[in-house]
Each structure stands twice: as structure tokens, then as C-alpha cells.
Amino acid sequence: MNVQKNSINLAMQGAVILTIAGIITKVLSAAYRVPYQNIVGDIGFYIYQQVYPFYGMSVILATTGFPVMISKVMMDYGYGKSLKIRSKILAVSFIYLFISGLILFLCLYLFSNHIAIFMGDEQLAPLIRIASIAFIIIPFVSIFRGYYQSQQIMEPTATSQVVEQGVRVSIILLSSYYLVRAGYNQYEVGFGALIGSVIGSVAAFGILLVLWRKKGSQSKISWNMTAPISTGKILLSLVTYSWTIAFSSLLLIFIQLIDALNLYALLVDGGMDKMIAKETKGIYDRGQPLIQLGTVVATSLALSLVPLIARAKISNRIQLIREKINLSIKLCLVVSAGASAGLIAVMKPANVMLFTDNKGSLVLMVLSISILFTSLCLTVFSILQGLGFVFIPAFAVLVGVAGKYALNLSLIPKYGEIGAGVSTVISYCIIALIVMVYLARKGFLFSDMKSIGKIGLSIVVMLCFVIGLLNGAELFFDLENRLHATYITFIAIISGGGIYLWSIFKTNVFTKEELQYIPFIKKFVKEEKRVINGKGN
DSSP states (O other), X not given: OHHHHHHHHHHHHHHHHHHHHHHHHHHHHHHTHHHHHHHXXXXXXXXXXXXHHHHHHHHHIIIIIHHHHHHHHHHXXXXXXXXXXXXXXXXXXXXXXXXXXXXXXXXXXXXXXXXXXXHTOGGGHHHHHHHHTHHHHHHHHHHHHHHHHHTTOOHHHHHHHHHHHHHHHHHHHHHHHHHHHTTOOHHHHHHHHHHHHHHHHHHHHHHHHHHHHHTTGGGTOOOOSOSXXXXXXXXXXXXXXXXXXXXHTTHHHHHHHHHHHHHHHHHHHTTOOHHHHHHXXXXXXXXXHHHHHHHHHHHHHHHTTHHHHHHHHHTTOHHHHHHHHHHHHHHHHHHHHHHHHHHXXXXXXXXXXXXXXOTTHHHHHHHHTHHHHHHHHHHHHHHHHHTTOOHHHHHHHHHHHHHHHHHHHHHHHHHTHHXXXXXXXXHHHHHHHHHHHHHHHTTOOOOOHHHHHHHHHHHHHHHHHHHHHHHHHTTTSOTTSHHHHHHHHHHHHHHHHHXXXXXXXXXXXXXXXHHTTSTTHHHHHHHXXXXXXXXXX
């Protein structure tokens, strides 16, 4: 019993470490795009964002997709088994990942010209070829991370993630600044940025190799293909998890990829000048870091409760599972709905503050709605996977991505980039509905419907205040001036966020018992209890 308890506690500690590393890397991944856009402009941003989804797929697969897949296969077939069996599982996994990475690399590299032509911009071909190199690095990075995660040793994975993102962001910003000042064209600047991205992946492998040698792990695991375990069984699990866990981890990137493939091409086909279409797509892509940051904040808090759900599942406490699922979804709704509404309200000055002008503010407002649905999708994905339902998130992603492609073809010719924004929101909404309905059919229906009304009321209170504040500010400040816009945006975010939280607590969206499980807030609840008990004594 103590062994099982220690194992669960170790898993919980590991989850916390990976969560912190994940937040750092995701914030860096979103935040660097703001100064990058400031350096290269909207057309330079368009060039980078057109190719980024290809590279982004390799990063996500090597960070959350394949390592989780390997660790699950190790737990399924290698937990408590001999060193030879575990060595064979890793050897088969590496071969599978190497072949998969090689196929993806060859497809992108050899067909880069065809892909670029399909996207409507042949000059993107060299950048696609550079991005394809990252897929060769995937198996080497993933196998280390997967092994360590299966052993509940999360520090190497967390360290490599932070190093990878730090190196990548630093090289991208420094190289783009130098290349722009040196007079290179925008495609050459984008080429340099993607080289920086690949170097980041190499750095991750380097740090993992150093840690592997330092910890002496290489003496424990060796190449083995003869251990008494079926190779076919291992491969079947790898294929299954590839099309479930790994596939569903690519949700945000897939939606970006659809826009990269056909938004610019459809704008040009509709008669828009090529340079204007590139600038329009670059402005549209300003929404990606905003969606990513909003989603990170919302899901980080909600997903912190998923280990509690996993622990309750192990002990088969169904009522506790329902309570924690309800709390996770409610927390996700509070943060994501507030972030979506708040961002819509401050979009015009925030656009000036971040990107120097307010171009595309309307489409960015539309895209901001996505934060609500992306956060809900990722939260419920994790809940379902934690409960053992790995197929439905992948199915939902497949439906949503197909819907996004079809909606783009229908809406962009009529409504331009606004149509692309609307199709993104609808696609995420469809995915969220599929997984929420499935969760309900499995007996975990979100039951606190009253809280949705309270959240809605809190949003109305916040919006009334923020809109009034911005209207008043316009009488005294020029909100198209970047400095003025920065002051007002921060004031609106801090004061509006404070009012929203006040309203959330005032309307009792969370019970006192629920507050004890929410990160950061639970400390204040415990302190309040201590003070009250102290007075009582």
C-alpha cells in the first residue's frame, strides 16, 4: 500500500514539474512572436507563420505527443518487468519513431515545392525544407523524454524543454534583428528564424544526452531485440497511441496549418493583390500568440486538478471524480471566458501596444473567442485521457480539422480573413461539443449550470466597466499612440480583471470546499481558516 502511495505521490510531483516547464515554454513560444513581428513587420510575420506549423508539429510531437506515448507503452508492458524487456520496448519505440520521423522529413523535404505552390507562394519552399529537418531529431529527443517520464523522472524532460525554447527564441530574435538591419529580404530573415528553431531542437537533444551520461542511465538500458515480449504487440500500442494521444496533442497546430495552406491562396484567388494578401495574413496571424497565451493561463489552472482525478480513478471513487471534473471544467470556464471577453474589450489598444497599430482588430476580436473553446478542448482532452478514453479526443480533432478546411473554402471567398476567424471559432466549438457530450454520456455530465449564469453576469459587469474606462480614456489620450495605448491597456486589464474576480467570488461561483483545491487561492483559504481557528481558541 505504501509503495502504491509513494508511486502516486511521485507521479503527482512529476506532473507539477512538467506543468511548470510547460507553462514556461508555452509562454516563451507565444511571447517571442510579438517582438519578432515588431522586427520583421506583418509580411515577415506572414512568411514565418506560413511555415511555423510544420516545425511546430515536430516540437509538439517531441514534447507532449511521443514522450507520453512511449511512457504509456513502457508502463503497459515494462512496469515491474526485467531490464531486457524494458530495453526492447525502447529499442522498438526508437525504430518506430525513427522511421516515422524519416517519412515526415522526406515528405516535407521532397514535396516542399509542391506544398509551397499549393499554399500560393513558391518562395516558401526553402523554408519548408529547413523546417523538415526537425523531424529527424524527433526520435532522439522523444526516446529520452519518454524513458525518463516512464521512470517518473521529470527533471530531464523539463530542463530540455526550457533549454530548447530558450535557445530557439534567443536565436530567432537575434538573427532576425541582425538580418533585417543587414538588408536581407523577408524570406531570408524567415529562413534564419527557422534555422534558429532547428538549433533549439538540437540543443534539447544535447542537454538530454548530457543528463543521460551524467545520471549513468546508459549503463542500465542497452539495445535489445531478443527479449521475450512480442514486437508486434509493442508496435500495435505505438500505432494506437500515435493516432490517439499524439494526434490529439496537435489540435492548435492543425488549425494553424489549415490557415497556412489556404487562407493566403484563397485571398489571392478572390482577387486580392499578393502583397496585400501577405500583409492581411500576417495581421491575421497576430491572433495566434494571443490565443496561445490565453489558453495557457486557462488550462494551466484547470489541468492542475487532473492528477487528483487520476488519483481518484485509481481508488475508484466515482463521486470524487465527478466533483473534480466539475471543478476543472468550471475553473476552465471562469478563466477562459474571462480572458476571451477581456481581450475582446481591450483589443484595439492592446493591438497598438503589442503590434504598433490597430490593423485587423475586428478579426482578432473574433479569434479571441477561440480561447474559450481551445481551453475547454484541452482540459476535457486531458480528463478523458486520464480516465482511459483516448480515442474520442483524436476523433474530435479529426472532425474539427476537416470542418475547418471546409469552412475556410466556404467563408473566406465571401468574407475574407473574417471568414477564416469565424471558421476557426466554429471548428473549436465543434470539437468542444463532441468531447463534452462524450464525457456526459460516460456519466460525468457538467452539473453546475447555475455557475455558467454567474460567470456570464461577471463578464457583463467587467465589460461594462472596461468599455466605460476605454471610452473615457479616449477623451484624454490618443489610443493610437503606442505609449498611451500601453498605459490604458494595463490599467484596463488590471482593473477589469480585478472586478471580474471580485464578481466571481461575490456570486459564489466556487464553494469554499472547491476553493481549497485551486492553485494559489487554496493558500489564502487555509490561512483564513487558521486565523479563524486561532480566534476561536
